[in-house]
Amino acid sequence: MTEKRIESPQLRDYRLRARAWLADNVDRVDGHAAENHDDRRLENLQEFKDLQLRIHKAGYAGISFPLEYGGQGLTLEHERVFHEEAMGYAVPPTNFGTSINILGATLVEFGTHAQKLAYVSNILSGRELWIQLLSEPS
Numbered sequence: 001m002t003e004k005r006i007e008s009p010q011l012r013d014y015r016l017r018a019r020a021w022l023a024d025n026v027d028r029v030d031g032h033a034a035e036n037h038d039d040r041r042l043e044n045l046q047e048f049k050d051l052q053l054r055i056h057k058a059g060y061a062g063i064s065f066p067l068e069y070g071g072q073g074l075t076l077e078h079e080r081v082f083h084e085e086a087m088g089y090a091v092p093p094t095n096f097g098t099s100i101n102i103l104g105a106t107l108v109e110f111g112t113h114a115q116k117l118a119y120v121s122n123i124l125s126g127r128e129l130w131i132q133l134l135s136e137p138s
Contacts, residue, residue, distance in 0.1 A: 015085060018060060022089050025058070026086075027090040029089065048096070061124045063082055065105075070120055070125065098130070099130040
């Protein structure tokens with residue numbers, strides 16, 4: 001049994017605005033198209049960067065990041081709502097997810113003010129794509 005969440009009027013309004021923006025600005029994907037929707041492919045990179053920039057300009061990237069660094073300054077609930085509404089749309093989650101949710105969030109938490117000003121907005125907008133490299137000791 002799924003738990004039904006009660007949303008505030010403000011959060012419900014945010015959901016409706018996000019739903020309308022997605023419907024007007026992002027292609028829908030069905031199950032088959034979702035399998036072929038691979039934002040890691042180099043030939044699609046510029047298309048995904050352009051889309052990420054549109055998402056950022058519309059206020060749907062860095063939703064819970066501070067305004068000062070290019071985010072929206074909203075809550076994690078707002079972020080959850082947007083991600084729920086974005087399911088089924090051709091948004092670029094993988095590459096930009098690592099850039100934003102891991103590296104961008106780490107910069108916001110531990111970076112200097114100058115680093116945050118220099119990099120976070122570029123990460124959120126897709127102007128810069130950051131990656132995390134891992135290596136084994138041996």
